[in-house]
Amino acid sequence: MSPSPQHPARDTIPVGDVELHDHYLPALPAGDYRIEATHTLRTGPEGGAGTVGGPFRAVQRFTVRAPQVAVDASAVLARQPPDSADGRFAEVLPHVVLGDPLLPWERPLRGADRTTPWLALLVLTDDQIAGGTDTPARSEPTTVGAFLAADPDVLKPALSPEADIGQDDPCETVRIPTAVFRQVVPRLDELRYLAHCRGANTGDRPILGIEEDGLFSVVVAGRFPAAAPPGSPPEARTKNIVHLVSLEGHEPLLRPDPDFRGRTSVALLSLCRWTFWAHPDAGAHFRDLAEGLTRSPDRSRAATRDEMWLRLPSPYRDTDGTPEARRQVARRIGAGYVPLPYRIRSGERTFGWYRGPLTPVLPSAVDRVASAGTADSLLGYDPAWGSFDVSLATAFETGRALALADSAYVRQLTAFKRAARGLADTLYHRATSGHLPPDGGKERPHTARTAFAALLDGPLLTTLGATPARPAGAWSPPAPEPAPDDPSGDLDAFLRSDAARAAVTRALDEDEGLKERLAPVVDWLGGLVLLRAVPFGHLVPDGRMLPPESLRFFHTDPNWTAALVGGALGIGAQSSRDTLQDQVVADVVRSKAAESAAARRDVDRGVRGGPPDDAPAVLGPVSGLLLRSALVSGWPHLAVRAVGADGRPLPVLRMDHLSPTVLLCLFNGVAATLELAEPQEGFRFGVEDDGLIPLRSMTAPDAGPRLPLGEQLGPDLTFRVLDHLRPSADPAVRVLDLGSLVPALSAALNTAHGTALGPFGPADLALQLVKVPEAIRFDGPDGDRFPAREARQARAAREAREAREGDRG
Structure with missing residues (x-):
């Protein structure tokens, strides 16, 4: 089956805009169906044709599958208010965002048209649920058979499980007293207003399994949460329980005066559930959390720009009057370094300065990184202060360790290096062999095989077809070529030559076999350039650099990532020739790895219509942020947008959750302003x-x-x-x-x-x-140089364009 075409929402909706639709109806609702065909054969003239046998009849049964008694946890993209949150939610209608835009309309309800959803979101309190005391949301785990079994006290739905659902399949239920059911459950004619479909551009969100067509379905509760009355103390809070329930089979009850047939409660299938606390004083809503990011670590004052960079708080100041040793410590910490215990090879204990790839300053280039073959060659030593800089050496060893831990990458790299060695040998023999015709541009054969093929196409066939002639003189074999005086030296000189490097570079682009072997290596290294799989302790070596409820900006150190890639590329070298060959191809591999890194997120999202083949993505200076906050867990699809100094949005290179409360974002360029916002599909x-x-x-x-x-x-x-x-x-x-x-x-x-x-x-x-949706805006690293007037003009133009395009939706 071919994949369904992508919805244009992902490409036509500007970042930050949203489209609302009444519904998104499936071509065929879920259920058991049959196709019946009848055929009758007749004979004779049309006017008096007689029946010959039959009628013939054929029946084909099939099932259109859709969730009925349970949904996958991954189908729920967002809950609002978030699970376990505290805040001023009394005036908020809870809702749930589903990744499947068809889900609320995939099952029909009897007595309603197709635009009526079969799902409803119920907001309840503990005293409004019967049973289920063992779980926070008061749900009861059971099986389909037990749920549908008759009960004199509990009213069950008139539900016919589809053919693919067994009696022993698990499900979750919630029991609601009949009086509460009459109060809180929507009527059949109200349901259509409590669900809609939404389109949003997902380019500014962590991927996290989002269906990348940009369409979502939303089910909204018809009840406001229960909360303490005005004037209650701040600690007074009310637990609210939310259940996404199926109303299939309960259609007779969805009217103003339902008949419960003497039952005391109604059992409903619970497809999703969560809890939150509502109270007068907010504790965990978006605004409070976002504004908390602007405070100093001790929350006593507003944070300064310097405190928003990823680095340790320094105990010393780099000012006149401070002892020189302390000024040196202040400079190092200000540049993002952390002092760590270090033991040198001779066994003495000292300390080393370490800085990871995420730095508050943009370091200058270090020439020796690209040619380094060992970690020791990247170990820095400051004789004036007797201290070591272990940053680049650590990066090299990290790259080597990550490469060796991935057996698939090792096999792919080994296969590529073997192919590259064969290429180098071929180029060397082509350049030094006297048996091939002299270099004649396009006329020169690449190998002995092609040279022989050229002879067959030339006078050799004519000569072989002619009558043999007596030789004019005695024949003597050609003299062998003299052996080179220094074979290894000649090969070394050849590999170092500009001609050899140009030929290797050209072959890596043109030779299909080499390109095929290079592709998985470049793809793996592209992820490494984006710091995938790099341990968090290497990124943030001290927890004080990223305290709870904090946002920290950084640049990425190109020297660190170059050393990281160098360590991953250097494995498998067994001789000086291997090391030299690695250096010959390294520039091309690094360049292609950077292109892969620049295009990685678009590839992961499945974005079509990227840059053409002759215009690969370009990786510029990389900046980013680390966010450690309840915003990450409460709003997992938090929108993060960065704008450059020219007013244009910066491409997102990576946006990943490193933990439930830590978000890493990398941007292709240096941000002038940055915005954190509630996701458009989750407002x-x-x-x-x-x-x-x-x-x-x-x-x-x-x-x-x-x-x-x-x-x-x-x-x-x-x-x-x-x-x-x-x-x-x-x-x-x-x-x-x-x-x-x-x-x-x-x-x-x-x-x-x-x-x-x-x-x-x-x-x-x-x-x-x-x-x-609430949002908070920060000045990024280039905020001081961002022209205010041009920023306002660029923002106004963008907002006008988004409004026009949003209107068309």
Whole structure:
């Protein structure tokens, strides 16, 4: 089966914009189907044809598979509020983002049209769930057979498992008392407004298994979380439990006055579940966490620019009046070094300065790195202070260790080196052999075989076909070529020559066999250039450089990465000839590894339409950031965007979670400004603290002199959502009455626009209830040199372009 075509969302939606769609319907809903064909044979004239046998009938049964009793954990991309979070969530409608854009509409509900989702998101408290006391979310693990078994006290769904689901298959359930079910579960005609499809550009997110077509489905709760009333102490918090449930088989209950047939509770399949705490004072929402990144390590004041670089806090100052030894320590620490214990070969203990590849300064180039064959040759010593610099030596040994630990890479590198050795031998013999015709440009054969083939194509065949003639004189064999006086020296001189290097470089580009062997080596080294598999302790050698809830900027040291690649390339050398040959091909391999690193993220994301073959990606100076924060775990698809000094977005080279709370980002270029933002597919829905929402424009630019789609119509044009709640004796149970909310909101929008806007759908409701994704912006390493006026112009132009393109969506 050929893969489905990519949705244009990934290419047409600008980074930072989002498209909202009412739904994304599958061509055929999930379920068991059959195809029946009947055929009758007739004979004779058309007017009186008689039946001959039959009718013949054939039946083919098949199943359209889709999740029914469980979904993979990887299908859930984001939960809002995040799992186990604390914060001011009372005015936020929880929602879940699913990686499959079709999922909410893959199963039909009886009595509803195809645009009605079969999923609902329920927000509950501990006292509103029966059973399940052994788990935080109060769910109960069971099997499909046990779940569907009749129970006089529990109402089960009228569910027919599909053919691929067994009675012993596991599932999770949640039991809700009937009174709570009547209060919190959406009605059948309300469900369509609580799910929509969303398109977003995923270029500024960690990949993390995101479906790279840029489409997501979103299921929103119809209930606001329970929270302590205003004026409660800060420590007063309320546990909220969220369940993504299946309503398939429960259709008769999805009406204002359901008949529970004497049961005390209703059992629902729970496909996803999590908990969070809502209280008056925020503790873990995006704004607090993001603003905390701007504080000093002790949180007592705002951090300075110098404190935002990845380095140790220095105990000394590099100022006049400070003793010279302490000034030297301050300079080293300011340059990103860390003092570490070091034992020299003779056994004495001392200390060495170590700096990893992530530095607060951009070091100057070190010439000897490219030609180094051992780690010792990269060991630095400062005789003035009697200290060692072990940074580049550590990088070389790290590259060697990582290479030797990967047996597949060792095999690929060995095969490439063997092929390169054969190439070098061929080039050497071609240059020194007297049996081949002299160099005549394109006429010169490459090998003896091609020379003999040239003879066959020339006068040799004519000579062989003629009558033999008597030789005119005695024949004597040709004299052998004299052996070279210094074969190894001649080979050494040949390999060092510019002609040999040019020939090797050309062959690595043109010879298909060599290119095939080189490709996996370059791919592996490209990952190494991006510091993949490099231990975290080599990147951040001291935990004080990256304290909890901190953001640190850095440059990458090209000397360190060059030594790292050199260590990985140098394995397998058995002689001086091997070492010299490695040096001959190293420049080409390093160049291609840099190209691979520059294009790696696009390859990983499966982006089409990259640079053409004759214009490979170029790796420039690399900058980046390390983020250690609950933002990483709470918002795993956190958006990170960097802008260069020219106002253009910088390409992302790598964006990976090194741990649940640590995010590493590398950019191709030096960032002038950087922005952390809630992901577009994960922004929040809800109301402001006063229960109001601002009314947003619902018209596209081509509809006349209107505001851009989604823009707030004005500070005074608001709508009070909390006037449209289901009646409830419990003030903590605030469930939207969509039957009242939707027509009232639609009428308010018609009035605000001065015209009838037409049908009001799920995407329209989502647009009005959206709480704009929060973001925080930092000046990057070049922030002081970033022209403010040009920055504003570039940003304004980009925002205008994104608004226009977003409107077309």
